[in-house]
Amino acid sequence: MQILETEKALQQSRQFGVKPIPMLRPLGWLARGWGDLCRCPGPSLAHGLVLALIGALIFLLAKDRFWLLAGAFSGFLLVAPILATGLYVISRDLERGQKPSFATVLRAWRPRDGRLVVFGVLLAFAGTGWVMTSASLVTSFTSSPIHAPMDFLHHVVLNEESHLFEAWLALGALLAAPVFASTMITVPLLLDRKIGEVSILGAVFTSWRVVMEYPAPVALWAALIMLLTLFGMATLMLGLIVIMPWLGHASWHAYRDLVSTRD
Template identity: 35%
Template sequence: MPEAELSTVRPPHDGAAPAPASARNRPARLPALAPLAWLAAGWNDFRSTGYRAAFYGLAFAAMGWAIGFVYETQWQLTMGLTAGFFLLGPFVCTGIYELSRQRERGEPPDLVRSLSCWRRAPGSIGFFAAMLTFLMIIWARVSVVLFALSSTTEFPTMRGVLGQIASASNVEFLALWSAVGFVFASLVFAISIVSVPMMLDRGSDTMVAVFTSARALAENPAAAYVWAASIVLLIGASLVLWLGLLVVTAPLVGHATWHAYRALVPRAPG
């Protein structure tokens, strides 16, 4: 065989070629009720990790109580900042994802390790946290502006909140405030369904994780709606009834989010 031809001959591959990044991160298509399985798996994780997961739930509840205490006389700030705090939920739950990851790998749950798990992808997770913080700040400012534009009198205290909400004169404002809040919450939900677990598990770039998350939502709109409704029901009930419920509901949602990630973005061979 001529030398020129020998240079073009390639040895056969031993096995399949590695899957491209787009294939490795391709979202699966799941049934609408798949989130129920995520919640069930999340509950098993919560029971297994015990006080370690409850520690994170207590952090959620403590922050909510602190915001309510500091801004008791300015409830317009309390509502905006509390809502904004929960926009940061996907990042705050990083340690909960790590606890689920440890259990999945057959390792004993380790609270100390979960607190520093972000070090596996500090750049990606840090940038994503900055994105969420930026959105939280914008939402807090927008919330205050909306209150200021709609108020003709001095802001009421926390004790007057329910009366203000029930007042027919505030229906237009509440509709606007809720609509704007829905836009912010929807944006955060779209970019964070699987983002942080993916960065934590695969060391993915922030934008790759964000686009994969948005794509997972686009591929599974029905399941995404059920999942969003489940989060709103669990966290919303805790906010309305008693913040102490977050000790259970916040870790439950966090653990379930890990299983949502595993189901929505399964590993491709190669």
């Protein structure tokens, strides 16, 4: 049964073509994403405010437990694709010549499509798994408590007698790389295609095809997302109000630029 489902998902994925892109195309996604943000600032920035508040809540809950905070923020990035669903809808409506509103975002946060709900739960499990793994790794292999950023810097990052930081980064990359490859265009594709056209697994296979076809531009895109998100966090989360919707809109254009849906 599982083999049949996998084969069906592969067949669904093959119906979507992968468009060729140049190395610096991700910069174009950012430009078009910024255009969408400027065309529909109210709902977009409201969405960004909610995500920034989530980030601030994470910080408040774990501010004295930096061993947990480091993993929590990286876990937040893992589930960001599903949190940006409303932004994809806004960009889709703008593309269709429609005028998105706050109601557009609210409808997106109450999805009737079970695929998005299930995929969101799977991402939440992945994010939670990384948070717990990160916290366990840091607390188990440090000789001193990690309560503040400076503790993490001294006892983990700059500890010459330990390779804990390298192990932490390697483990994070080991999880983040396949999750990013599985999510890069999955949520926009599920949102754009009806239930009978593509399953969660079919969308994930399509996302992996995109990544394997153009690894260099995809790596650049991942780096841009990471750098902009870190900058937003460094501004006491205020920058995320703009950066998160900007990246969300840009991600929709990445999907439209990479995947041929024949319509």
